[in-house]
Amino acid sequence: MSGDCDSDRRAGMQVSSDPLPDGRPRSAAVIVAHPDDETLWAGGYILSHDDCHWFIAALCRAGDPDRAPKFRRALERLGARGAIADLDDGPEQRPLDGALVRETVLSLLPTRVFDLILTHGPGGEYTRHLRHEETSGAVLSLWRSGELRAGSLWRFAYEDGRGSYLPRVVEVADLRFPLSPTLWLQKQRVITEIYGFAPDSWEVRTTPKEEGFQATSARPSGARAGGH
Numbered sequence: 553m554s555g556d557c558d559s560d561r562r563a564g565m566q567v568s569s570d571p572l573p574d575g576r577p578r579s580a581a582v583i584v585a586h587p588d589d590e591t592l593w594a595g596g597y598i599l600s601h602d603d604c605h606w607f608i609a610a611l612c613r614a615g616d617p618d619r620a621p622k623f624r625r626a627l628e629r630l631g632a633r634g635a636i637a638d639l640d641d642g643p644e645q646r647p648l649d650g651a652l653v654r655e656t657v658l659s660l661l662p663t664r665v666f667d668l669i670l671t672h673g674p675g676g677e678y679t680r681h682l683r684h685e686e687t688s689g690a691v692l693s694l695w696r697s698g699e700l701r702a703g704s705l706w707r708f709a710y711e712d713g714r715g716s717y718l719p720r721v722v723e724v725a726d727l728r729f730p731l732s733p734t735l736w737l738q739k740q741r742v743i744t745e746i747y748g749f750a751p752d753s754w755e756v757r758t759t760p761k762e763e764g765f766q767a768t769s770a771r772p773s774g775a776r777a778g779g780h
């Protein structure tokens with residue numbers, strides 16, 4: 553499908569605000585905790601910008617003989633390159649060392665400079681997966697320190713009412729990206745046909761029909777501009 557942003561708008565995908573340079577990044581990284589997060593939270597956006605050079609980094613599950621090959625196939629379907637690491641992802645969600653997460657992010661990326669970086673929201677997208685939050689924090693820290701450079705950093709903007717409903721775009725999202733039925737189906741097929749989730753699985757029921765992103769400030773909140 554066309555990746556031209558003007559044709560996206562003609563197709564009825566309203567972009568409320570678009571912090572991308574000219575709305576058309578040349579290179580974009582998606583940095584997520586798990587294979588499937590890229591598709592769930594940003595798959596429609598990725599698929600509809602196929603003129604971009606997408607690189608998807610997943611921090612966990614390289615050693616998972618089921619999920620790792622599926623990630624490779626998902627990359628093909630999404631028209632992206634990518635890499636996967638093998639950080640601990642046990643069910644007990646033991647906190648990871650922040651330096652290790654940051655090093656892992658950098659080790660996966662082919663370059664330190666992108667036009668756009670997408671990653672998890674600071675509180676994750678649902679209640680609750682610590683790896684999402686740790687990934688978000690690591691990427692933010694690398695971006696603010698200048699170790700990772702990008703014109704914009706957007707973070708996924710979803711919430712699930714503390715587990716009371718399936719994740720949906722937060723009210724205050726900077727960018728709401730509603731998916732056309734065709735685009736949503738394309739994304740859902742990555743979840744069902746490639747990742748193999750069952751129709752009644754949480755993932756398939758969740759697969760958002762609208763994607764949401766929050767622009768992130770290069771300065772910590774409360775920090776002042778200038779030399780005051």
Ligand SMILES: [Zn+2]
Pocket residue numbers: 585586589681684
């Ligand atoms: Zn995940």
